[in-house]
Amino acid sequence: MHIPLLSQKALFSFYDRIVKHMMITLATGEQIPYAPGESLLQSLKKQGVYLTASCGGKGICGKCRLKIVEGKTRTESIGKLDPGDVKKGIVLACQTFPEEDIRIEIPKESRLVVGDAIEISRSGDLHELFQSLNCSISPLLQKISLDIEPPSLRNNISDFERFRKALEEKPSKNIYFPHNFFSGFANALRQSEWKIDFHYSEDGRAAFVTPSKSASQIGIAVDIGTTTVVLYLVNIDTGSLVDVSSTYNSQIRFGDDVITRIIYATEGGGLSELQDAIVEDINNLITPLIEKHSLSSEQIHSAVLSGNTTMMHLLWGLNPEHLREEPYTPTLNAFPIWDAKTARFHANPRAPVYTVPCVASYIGGDIVAGVLASDMHRHRAVSLFMDIGTNGEIVIGNNEWLITAACSAGPCFEGSGIKHGMRATKGAVQALSIHPQTHEPSFKIIGDVNPVGICGSGMIDALTELFLTGLIDQKGKFRKYPKSERIQEGFNGFEFLLYKDNQREIVLTEVDIENILRAKAALYAGISSLIKEVGLAINDLDRIYIAGGFGNYLNVEKAITIGMLPDLPKEKFTFLGNTSIAGAYLCLRSGTLRKEAEDIALKMTNIELSVSRNFMDEYMSALFLPHTDMGLFPSAAKLLKQGREENHSGRQ
């Protein structure tokens, strides 16, 4: 048998590929190939091992920590890592390059498990909400039943003319017939013996014909958050939720927030990669649900998408570049109705897909959906709507006017920028109190396991407790007195030791506190700037609606105490949960509500806080605990006074 000889050059290339292909061994024994030039973060990502990387792999966020157990690596930067950690072999995956086969350990908190269970806030009974809004059901895909006279030799006009004549006898709008409507049209008419249902999209595009029958319409409502994606499978006629499902937005692997993703899409040329990621997420939610309920994808007859403006641009493959560049213009706010084939969803290819309209670069359809679900746009009383998620958005208004702003609160309440911050998932400290004398903290942990980090509501509680116990001052700095064993000096300055076991320490650093302060100040300054913009005062607010997964755990009194929420009676606050999905659900079922969503979007005046005269002043004042103007926070002042007295009596 003839064996071809390799040329010198081919042999070297062969050698290169075999010999220089280094391996990364995980604690599980799994082996991952490493290609020279890539960071550890990139190599792991290629093989589906995703690490949290809020900064998109720039060495800034310090989240992609892992331990080199064996083998030589080159590290470009240690970023915010403690020297102690560095000694233990901890590195940032995005800054580290193997120089031989290595063995690594990935701490739980660094790992991003896409598809992990996310708690779904069902926003109460949506069908009840729908009924309270008093609208008739009108799906995106509408239907007209036609009984067509079959052709004969004396009347052999084309199938389409015959169909059109039958259609013209019914009240219907001007319909556009795309090419794909006609494939199979002739056979469908004959198979159904000329008794058909004609389905068309609300905007007048013909979809398809089916034999006449009355089956319930199935649709999907999707909330595309920067962090999570939630999907409801809905029986449009009865309003029942057939099922619900959710996942992380796997775009997270390209960056935690919208800005890093926009940069990745434009400078990194990754637009289609980001688009593919979210489309795949949605399909990964649809497919198991329809299998579980013995449906076919063809039976999904419509979809409604709700999300922020960047998410909608990425999903539809539109260049998001100008969203983040002054003067911050989206390509589209009001998206035409497109179809599932264009969106590449596992649904009937001609199912209309409705996008809840956006308002501006940083006020998206999720906020419009939220206002719709809150019902505030129908009442005379002035309400405040806040959605605290990866960013913070605020709407104030009533049935006559609506004013809105994005607060740039940042994703700190979702764990980003906080040393041991994490999302509100298993292992997160969601509530805590600190003993006024011993300073011993007691926790509520999600999932009743040992804590692995602290989530947004835990941070607010921690700040409140540190403030009320007098451990930090109005500026969020640790005081010298009272002394506490829990306050220790770390690599980045003073920190409060929340928890310690064999595996980990969980601390809240002064830098963390500063970040939380900035976030709460941005929210509060947003509210007070908007209120002033319309010539009203905080006390004029009749209702405060808080939306976002965050709201499920939030302690209103504590949030008032640190000056994040306005100091109003507790009964004025209502937690609405995920209003983005609730609004999407409503739009899936009613054309009246889709019209209301469009009216809300058109009516909303967006204030760019970065150019608002008030905002910077308000922000500076709100950087204190609770505020430089204590008169605005009477209940906080009262608690503070009580706290001081207790501390005082405790010391006696």
Add this chain to the structure above:
Amino acid sequence: MHIPLLSQKALFSFYDRIVKHMMITLATGEQIPYAPGESLLQSLKKQGVYLTASCGGKGICGKCRLKIVEGKTRTESIGKLDPGDVKKGIVLACQTFPEEDIRIEIPKESRLVVGDAIEISRSGDLHELFQSLNCSISPLLQKISLDIEPPSLRNNISDFERFRKALEEKPSKNIYFPHNFFSGFANALRQSEWKIDFHYSEDGRAAFVTPSKSASQIGIAVDIGTTTVVLYLVNIDTGSLVDVSSTYNSQIRFGDDVITRIIYATEGGGLSELQDAIVEDINNLITPLIEKHSLSSEQIHSAVLSGNTTMMHLLWGLNPEHLREEPYTPTLNAFPIWDAKTARFHANPRAPVYTVPCVASYIGGDIVAGVLASDMHRHRAVSLFMDIGTNGEIVIGNNEWLITAACSAGPCFEGSGIKHGMRATKGAVQALSIHPQTHEPSFKIIGDVNPVGICGSGMIDALTELFLTGLIDQKGKFRKYPKSERIQEGFNGFEFLLYKDNQREIVLTEVDIENILRAKAALYAGISSLIKEVGLAINDLDRIYIAGGFGNYLNVEKAITIGMLPDLPKEKFTFLGNTSIAGAYLCLRSGTLRKEAEDIALKMTNIELSVSRNFMDEYMSALFLPHTDMGLFPSAAKLLKQGREENHSGRQ
């Protein structure tokens, strides 16, 4: 080295493939593999060697003749072959199956050279015709120039809203914005510094934006005939023909006429194969033209298609099944405007593609285009329009009414069903006369070469001459007297020897004459049935327009003599050439004319001759030369009388 052992079964299959792969060697030396089970016709087709096969490979038409020079074959049927031919080794490729390696010779006339040059009838000066119709220019892709105010921080509505506001200031219709309009939209606006041309399709679909500038619009007009495809590259603004090109419709390899293709599409499941073939033909015409003129496909901004109903169904991928089944219903007659991307044309993907509307299963857009180009629909005088191509269609009418019928004349004038029939290409006898005494024929051959066959106009001349010289009787049968050396007895009965050289004989058989008689009878019976249908007589016809490639060579007097055309003064006849492409050209340039085409299609009453009481009687009467009622053909009667006298005097 390890060599896997083959199992007994695998070894046999291996053996099968290697050993049983027989080869077909052509006269050129080219070798073609033969797979057992396939006919020779199929094997050759697979390798791009196309033979004429009018019947689609059923052994009926007798066109796919070839000679087996060497090797053993099995023949299922010899069809219409002469025993003499069979002795020489001539077989029908569709009925023949090699049993070992063979060597074959393919006669020139059996071979179908796709892409062969076809004479293009330019239908006079089309721009002159356009000007005579007195319409303004309005392309399918319309354009609005917009000068948009750039965004600022104080006015940062979305790009689309900004665009819409500028658009709303201009008079324009309701526009639908498909998803693909928006890819690149944001960048296009900025690159053109907000001074743009917005292009949209006549039916209100947004296409794209370009920087403001005035370049001439380029479009294509395509005539999709059953046999040939003709494409005009047109400067829509000036009306000039940038270039023209044509090819055979390569669907011919699946059958010569629409019926065999419909069967292939439906029973053979070959719809997409047929669709691909015609799309490829069109693209093969476009690509060299745009290269030659240094254009890009993006610059082709619109297209108009004209063709019969079957061709349009096949091009758009619509099931043609019901076109040939009673009650003969097309899926569509009035096709919406679709786009070049859907059609898969090498043109701007968003270029609107307009299909000239059809009337019925056997009255297509080519006939509507023809009426449009004839201008008969605008005048009070009653005209007759005939298009004699692969089939024969007739329209009678004026500016108030139009009546039409397809005559089932069949493709005999294109060579099908005629022993030595061929299309009007190089080597075809296009005109002839027969000496009244010697019976020696003299020819006009296309291309001044030795004749290889006879085309439609030659057949009409032959029939006329045989009739006038008294060699055939009124029924088309050869007479016993006058005796002629040219009349010989062949395998299928008597035949007239037109030509003979070393390579071939060209004869006209009694069967051929019968087929020509049937075709001319169908045409004339169609005309007289329609005339009676509207209560008029032949003499009420003011003008007769003859369209089709055929018209270029047709001798009107001879066609009258055999009773194919009505006996009217010669000056009433006008040859229009290819009116299908002329109508497509007109529709490419003017919305008014597109509207007129639609009105023509709506106005036309189609008569199914197969259910017309008159037709069968008329047809039977027209099966005579020229007709049973000689009173209808006074000029023929006169010629006949002259002829008889000459014959008589000749004999003296």
